[in-house]
Amino acid sequence: MSKPSQFSLLPQRRFGPFFWTQFFGAFNDNVFKTALLVALTYDALSWTTMEPAMLNSLIPGLFILPYVLFSATAGQIADKVEKGRLARFVKVLEVAIMMIAAVGWLTHTLWILIAAVVGMGLHSTLFGPVKYAYMPQHLKPEELVGGNGLVEMGTFVGILLGQVIGAALVQAKPYGVELVAGATLVFALVGLVASWRIPHSPAPAPDLKINPNPLAESIRNIAFSRQNRTVFLSMLGNSWFWFYGALVLSQFPIFAKDYLHGDYSVFVMLLTVFSVGVGAGSLLCERLSGHKVEIGLVPFGSIGLSLFGIDLYFASLGFKGTEAVDMLGLLAQAGSLRILADIMMLGVFGGFYIVPLFALIQTRCDPQHLSRTIGGMNILNALFMVAAAGLAMLMLSQGFTIPEMFLATALLNALVALYIFSLVPEFLMRFLAWMLIHTIHRVTTVDVDRIPEEGPAVLVCNHVSYVDAIVIGAASPRPIRFVMDHRIFNTPFLGWIFRTAKAIPIASAKEDPWVMEKAYVDIAKALHEGELVCIFPEGKLTSTGEMNEFRGGIAKIVERSKVPVIPMALRGLWGSLLTRDPGNPFERSFARGPRSKLALAVGVPVTPQQATPEYLQQQVMALRGDWK
Structure with a gap:
């Protein structure tokens, strides 16, 4: 439904x-x-x-x-x-x-x-x-x-x-x-x-x-807000949006008068287009996020703010109108629609940026301190807006034109975004996951609300492709700690991503008993702290499309931590480019076509007493069905 x-x-x-x-x-x-x-x-x-x-x-x-x-x-x-x-x-x-x-x-x-x-x-x-x-x-x-x-x-x-x-x-x-x-x-x-x-x-x-x-x-x-790193940096990100908006919007009256040669109605039209864009972007967030707090939209919004800010600079340089116009007269001028489209898209991507940040602060903040956190954010917003006014005055005194101010703000936004996302890589990780399931694949979720909104649980799933964790992470309403092979975890460059995502490396007893024991300790600690942990009990990717036998690691986990186990099944990934299908990878890719369909089905939570490898494998196999 x-x-x-x-x-x-x-x-x-x-x-x-x-x-x-x-x-x-x-x-x-x-x-x-x-x-x-x-x-x-x-x-x-x-x-x-x-x-x-x-x-x-x-x-x-x-x-x-x-x-x-x-x-x-x-x-x-x-x-x-x-x-x-x-x-x-x-x-x-x-x-x-x-x-x-x-x-x-x-x-x-x-x-x-x-x-x-x-x-x-x-x-x-x-x-x-x-x-x-x-x-x-x-x-x-x-x-x-x-x-x-x-x-x-x-x-x-x-x-x-x-x-x-x-x-x-x-x-x-x-x-x-x-x-x-x-x-x-x-x-x-x-x-x-x-x-x-x-x-x-x-x-x-x-x-x-x-x-x-x-x-x-x-x-x-x-x-106090600084104690919660993610919340505090989200507050700074929110204040940065008001800095960006104050710096750009404060130039609209002069931009409308001196560059577009418009009267007051042109200024009103610029404000209207921007406001409609923010409204549209804000409303689209619910659809794009799948009714959950999707912070992957924040980098998406930031990218749009920079790209369309840069294009607004070039569109302004390309505008050649010289006669005085009203709102309708401007629309008849060559190049005006590009300027208006850039301003509207600044609003749209601003909505993508700001709405998830508010929702993240509301869900990650201590409920007893939420109003005070919002109050602190309002202080930062006001200070950032004052700083925007000061920077605008400085840039104008240094001879910047209004289009050059748009360009400088867009480039500065890109630098600030890179800084914030390097401090809280969760934003970037969620963005990559969101892009995967909205570009390469079309993902349908079945009963994903069975993943608990709070409290510890172990998620178990069949292992089909190299992007299984990304698909599961994108569908989950909460961050997940994934357990993965230590050799993949230590891969150059990719290892940074896995460490950023707080994955837990594991090895077999034959390979490295110390790494194996440390993994079980880390899993127990994560569950004790109320986190979600996901493991692939097969221990390796399928090379045939059929499920491998579930190993005994899940039994050790629930023996130490008496938490519910939630079976899940990925459907439709077998045969995609990043699986071990022995067929020609290019033929497989073209056969599936762009935006291939796949699904993640979530089963009823299983009690620790029932969570044997054999029983869990039956549950996952039933969830997957015949669609590999």
Whole structure:
């Protein structure tokens, strides 16, 4: 049976009210900020004597300031307080801020509106940890990627619509200011109504004592997150995406005006295309990941961010339009579609990059510390965005053109990606596995949900090809420790990959009794720590397509570690290029054709008492059937 689409979450109370609450929060933030920036840009003298350029830099900075100062405190509050109650408090705060802002709008008092900007930054800071810590409490593990995809799509669509509607309302003469004051208050009330239906979400750490020192808590929070290497580097990867996005998107107004010779509608179109791309990429993550947290999509997304960033540079150089155009006029210009396609694909691959990272943090982080981890990540996001602004100013002062900034950002992204993936090779390993089963093969899984989501277990499977472990690893919702022949484990170059994947080398008693005994010790230790271990009990690849006799190693394992054993069977790999089929390898490859079909079937867990080699071989053979 096919699993329901992520959109089926929207009508459900456990997700829908939360989704609309966060959507209207992001939407209203941008209606208010954009309206204020447009008003100060086009009608500055009626508000202040300060330079509009100075205000356009100051206001976004003031909005981000609470993220830097109070994200750690917000994370503590979200871990201590029931999340539905906290969401409603934040929405009440938003209504109050918009009422104060209305006074500023109607009295033309700039300092009140700037205070409201800081208030909305504080509102977003408080809601940030709730936004991502809420989902693991109400969504199943297989729904997390889809849920995160919807939230990211909703956030970017909310930002886009907010910018468009904010600019349109404030420029509607003669009552633009009044329309903004009323509309932002109404949108805040709609968000409050939505928050009232958010279900009860128990606080994971109700006895937590709030640290009143935000700076000390920020340092302690980030230090705690660093203890989990994978989570911390995922946080840095997430912040890098916001650095990349801030650096590129901040150049869109000048790029639209000076390079594309467009009016305001062209700028809006660039934002729209990028936002649609992020939304599409975020939603596609669920389908591409097979309803599980597939971190192999992160390198895929990073590759796309670099490739399409580089092509945006060349497409910009190739654009020869010189006449002033609006949105429709730009579409008629030669080369414009390539630029728009590059911007859309930056968004799509950005979605592939960011959604699995959020899901990974949610699943690998200590649940009692999740909100504080998200708070720490928001601090890093804000600092990275400030750094992006600083780098943009430095590059412009050094004479970089906007296309050259796009190129430099794309190349820098490639270097950062290589660095992060070298520190956490699991990303790269999952990417290679994901590519294998989405390019060379079409893999069908049968009852893969029988692999436990947590706790120790031994997986046993027939051994058909040199890529068996990759196929199994790609289908599993969790990392697996594979037991493999020590000679293959020590192969030059490939050995680095096997060590990276934390494979366990084993030898026979005749070859090296010390290596054999160490393997059993390592297996027992891995199972004791709650990991999955996979062995191929045949001990060698089949040379006929038929299964070899299961050896006694599995009995020794379950004798030491009383854990369930899960039989599995690979179907359809025999005869592929990387098997020991004696036929001509090229003929075999062409006979099977591209995207050949194969399947992984997972059986019912077997108790340690039943897990004899003979019984397990019967189970695996029954799962495989006649399809070799």
